[in-house]
Amino acid sequence: MQHIKVRGARTHNLKNLDLDLPRERLIVVTGLSGSGKSSLTFDTLYAEGQRRYVESLSAYARQFLATMDKPDVDTIEGLSPAIAIEQKATSHNPRSTVGTVTEIYDYLRLLYARAGIPRCPDHGIDLTAQTVSQMVDQVLRLPEGTAIALLAPVVSDRKGAHAEVLEDLAAQGFVRARIDGRIHEMEALPPLEAKKRHTIEAVVDRTRVRADGAQRLAESFxxxxxxxxxxxxxxxxxxxxxxxxxxxxxxxxxxxGYSVPPLEPKLFSFNNPVGACPTCDGLGVQEFFDPARVVTHPHLSLAGGAVRGWDRRNEHYFQLIQSLARHYGFDIEMPWTELPERVREVLLYGSGSDTIDFAYDPAAGRRSRRRHAFEGIVPNLTRRYRETQSAVVREELSRYLGMRPCPECHGTRLNRAARFVFVAGRSLPEIAHLTVGRALEFFGALDLPGWRAEVAGKIVKGVGERLRFLRDVGLDYLTLDRSAETLSGGESQRIRLASQVGSGLTGVMYILDEPSIGLHQRDNRRLLGTLKQLRDLGNTVIVVEHDEEAIGEADHVVDLGPGAGVHGGHLVAQGTPAEIRANPDSITGAYLSGRRRIALPTLRNRPDPQRGIRIVGACGNNLRDVTVQIPLGLMTCVTGVSGSGKSTLILDTLFAHTTARLNGSRVDAAPVQAIEGLEQIDRVIDIDQSPIGRTPRSNPATYTGLFAPIRELFAAVPEARARGYDAGRFSFNVKGGRCEACQGDGVIRVEMHFLPDVYVPCDVCKGQRYNRETLEVRYRGKNIHEVLEMTVEEAARFFQNVPTAAAKLQTLLDVGLSYVRIGQNATTLSGGEAQRVKLSRELAKRATGRTLYILDEPTTGLHFQDVEQLLQVLHRLRDEGNTLVVIEHNLDVIKTADWIVDLGPEGGEGGGRIIATGTPEQIAATTDSWTGRFLRPLLERDAAQRPGPATAALERAALA
Known part of the structure; x- marks a missing residue:
């Protein structure tokens, strides 16, 4: 069969969809957010493919696999086994790394076990084991007649007279021994001083090298x-x-005498007790009580609460502090930051051998005195954390815990023996710390001597193939030892994509969700090459994508729409990219052909040199002492290739330090010398793509504050007042109006032990969350459940005469979420939808003009038209006087920015520098900037299309 034939697809908002998808082709499915792309690809095609596969297995095997519901579709013919590669974290296991996920680390373990050379950690001597025959052959290669002595070490640098050892040697018939470097006859041995160290070696044989002396040498050895x-x-x-x-x-x-166990792959596994570092159990990090967290308020005094639990409100510990103050002569009313360094050291880590007179004056009882050393706040917390049996105490103390590299293995995860085995002069931790690009260079130039080259050949080939797959999907900046839980969704997806190419499967239907997310335009072509390679193996590759270049390279394009939610789910157009461009009904085609476009701003806002946030000396991760100014009151785009340091600079440095300064938050921040100008803002908000809630209780209505006025409306209904219902009655979070069978969740959680938990609709309320009495109250003919089931668009019409609700619904409409149900579970929202819900909440707040907004790739999952709508929202926030910092790869967003900070030039260790700052036109004119190279033709095209020859000429002059 040449096509996958879908007939009557009605999953979610699909409108009885019929379409034929060509097999063994690269197919891009595009359309507005909420138009039904995921419903078609993941919830219909993948769900049915996976369901059919699971049903082909035995009943015994099926109990171990999560089953999927049959999608609402009449028929699907020509379906292949399906593999979905979604944007989700590869693993939350702290033991997973890029190397283990891609199986590259398994190859490296085998390489070091078979071709590695162990080395003494203290003396740097290679530890090579030889057979007697090899030893004899090596001696016979010496010049004929060379006088030699074979010595057997029996005592190595040990104190003592060693009389018994020498007597034993004499009893075995040895006539000579070398003691401390000099040979002596056994009959005339010098007396040895018992308090000095000595080295004793038995002289086994003295001879000259002769061709016929092999037998004698072998016996002597x-x-x-x-x-x-x-x-x-x-x-x-x-x-x-x-x-x-x-x-x-x-x-x-x-x-x-240092020795290593046999070199086996398990010795190099940090997930095996044989190879794991005994101090950190192979995690590479260690929990510790971080002084920066322990001293919660360094600007306060000890008496005023600098260290929580040790102030005047805690009688016992405060008396210890008072005694310390008397002994060391410091003022407990002095701010922590002004105390002498020595005093702070004693307070945190103890007085050591220094004993102190402690006076205890309990509220009831006799005053007592004791003299002893002070334990120290950090050791005290460590002891209490280790000894407590209370989960509450342990949770309270865990607030002060931080993470640091293991002091034994220095973050390499392996024990000492595994760390000191070398291939071509590099240890396994050194190789694992290389980026994919550097590792490719190393293995490409690897030239091992003798039999090791033959043993390592196939292993190195397997490593090289997998490294090239990672490079081809734009991940050459990742290090092999990077923890998998720190990867973004896009990075995780591309790692799985690289693994699938390496598997060499054929006849499979692959479904991918926006693999270009987080990828710079420079790396797009390599990614598309990987997708085509997957197709050329004989697979059908279906990609949900909005990237213009990806759509243009597809064999077949499916455009869904025309709108979102109830207005979507129709097949607008399908065919080749050229046919989509020519289709007058396709919004996607209009943007691809240039009939519609995101316009350049008519006037760029210029930065005020006196108003800005200045980051000085940022050096986290790969940043190289970066100093840069972010102008206030403008929209600044931070650009650069993947891995160039954008997230480290903006999220780990700017946001982390700013939120700590303004909100007192304790977050792990990247090192920086200073951040200046923060007094000019009063709020910082990171509008990321994390879920707005992780349980079914969270939804857009509760998150945006819309639910409160809706509940008040229902409580004001005459029926509700007659029954004595208040607004709380209409909350599914408290007893009274909610269904108690499911406690207002609408679903019952079924624990599946080794499978993910399953949520099934509640049998009592049928998923409506409320009890029957509450549902009897109606506002304009609708009960509370029916209101929560409305889309934002429907609710906006329904509550148009209720100002408090209408204003919040309008902001949800403004960010393009007309199709989302106001009571939709937060867990079902995509990352892009969650981010726009957060944006809408910010839009609804009273503007102060002093807020710093930080957004990380807000265009994820957005169609061209959605991006245009998002930009209107961002510009609105900026026009209210706020400052926006946007990490972005989308050129349509970058070209509309007021200011750009471009990092690079490469990813990983090749990045971390500021390449250029300025307007989009100035960046486009920078030859060293990858962003500029791709931005330049776009600006030239848009400037040329702008009406008015004078304006276009000015733009072109600016570019020149």
């Missing part, structure tokens, strides 16, 4: 190895100053 436990030294009798040869039958250091 065997005797020496048996006597020493596997170590033999060879000295040159005629050349005492010549460096001696060391032979070992085991991986052991000839100097200190």
């Amino acid at each position: 065997e005797t020496a190895l048996r006597l020493s436990g596997g170590l033999v030294r060879l000295s040159f009798l005629d050349e005492p100053s010549r460096e001696e040869l060391v032979f070992s039958s085991r991986h052991a250091c000839p100097v200190c």
Whole structure:
């Protein structure tokens, strides 16, 4: 069959959709947000493909797999086994890394186990094990007639007279021994001082190298190895100053005797007790009580509450502090930051051997005195955390915990033996810390000697293939040891995509959700090449995508719409990209062809040099002592290739330090010398794509504050007043009006043990959340459940005469969420939808003009028309005097910014520098800027299309 034939698809908002999708082609599904793209691809095609696969298995196997409901569709023919690659975190397991997820680390473990050379950590000597035959062959390669002595170490740098050892050697028939570097006859041994260290070696044989002496040498080596436990030294009798040869039958250091266990792959696994660091159990980090968290209010005094629980409100601990103040002569009313460094050190970590007179004066009882050392606040918290059996106490104390690299393994996760095995001079942790790009260079140039090259050949080939797949999807800046839980959704998706290409499967239907998210235009072509490679293996690749270049490279495009929600779900157009551009009914086609476009602003807002937030000396992650100014009152776009340092600069540095300063929040922040100008703002808000809630109780109505006026309206209805119902009656979060069978959730959670929990509709309220009496109260013919089921568009019409509700609904309409139900579970909203709900809440607030908004890729999941609508909202916030900082790759957003900060030039260690700052026109004129190279033709095209030759000429002059 040449096509996947879908007939009568009605999943969610799909309107009885019929379409034929060509097999073994790259298909892009596009359309406005909420038009039904995910309903068609994931909830219909993937769900049916997965359901059919699961149903083909035995009943026993099915109990271990999560089953999917049959989608609402008449028939689907020609369906292949389906694999969905969504935008979700690869793993929340702290033990997962980029290397383990891609299986590259498994190859590296095998490489080091088979071709690695262990080395002594203290002396740097390679620990190579040899057979007796190899030892004999090495000696016979010496010049004929060389005078040698074979020595067996029996005592190595140990104190004592060692009389028993020497007597034992004499009893075994040895006639000579070398003691502390000099050979003595056993009959004339010097007395040894018991308090000094000595080294004793038995002289097993003295001979000259001869071609026919192999048998004698072999016997001597065997005797020496048996006597020493596997170590033999060879000295040159005629050349005492010549460096001696060391032979070992085991991986052991000839100097200190350090040895390693057998080199097996499990030795190099931080998930196996054999290889994991014993201090951190292979996690690479260690919990500790962070002084920055313990001293919660450093601007306060000890008496006033600088350290929570140790102020005057806690009698016992405050008396300890008072005694310390008397002993060291400091003022407990002095702010923490002004206390002497020595005093702060004692308070935090204890007085050591210094004892102090402590006076205890309990409220009831006799005054007592005791003299002892002070434990220290941090050791006190550590002890209490370790000893407590109370979950409440443990949770309270955990607020002061931070994370730091393990002091033993320094974050490498491996034990000492595994860390000191080398291939081509590099240890496994060193290789794992390389970026994908650097690792490719290393393995491309790897040239191992002898048999190691043959053993490593296939392993290196497998590593190289997987590294190239990661590079081709634009992830060459990631390090192999990066924790998987720190990856963005887009990065996780592209890692899984690279793994699928490496698997070499054929005849599969792959479904991807916006793989270009987080990817700079420079890397787009490589990603598209990977998708085509997946197609060329004989697979059908279906991609939900809005990127113009991706749509243009597709074999077949499906455009859904024409609107969102109830106005969507129709097939607007399908065919080749050229056919979509030519279709007059397609909004997508209008943007692709240039009939519609996001216009350049007629006038750019210029920055005021006197008003700005100045970041000085930012050096977190790969940032290289970055200093930059963010102008206030403008929309600034932060651009650069993936991994260039945008998130580190804006989220980990600017936002983290600003929120700590303004809100007193305790967040892990990247190092920076200073952030100046924060007195010019009074709020900072990070409008990210995290969920607005993680339970069914959260929804757009509760998050935006819309639910409160709606409940008050219902409480004012005569029927409600007659029954004595207040606004609380119409809340599903408290007892009274909610259904108690499901406690207002509308669903019952069924625990599935080793499978994800399943939510099923409540049998009592049928998913309506409220009890029957509450649902009997109606406002304009609708009960509370029916109101929550309305879309934003329907609710806006319904409440148009209620100002408090209408204003909040209008902001939801302004951000393009007309199709979302106001009572829709927060867990079902996409990241882009959650972000726009947050934006709408900000729009509804009274403007102060002193707010700093930070947005990370707000165009994720947005169609061209949605982006245009989003820009209107962002410009509205800016025009109210607020400052916007937007991390973005979308050129339509970048070209409308007032100011741009471009980082690069590359990702990872090749980035972290400011390439240029300025207007879009100034960035476009910067030859070193990747963003500028892609921005320039777009600005030239838009400037040329702008009406008015004088204006266009000015724009072109600015570009020149």
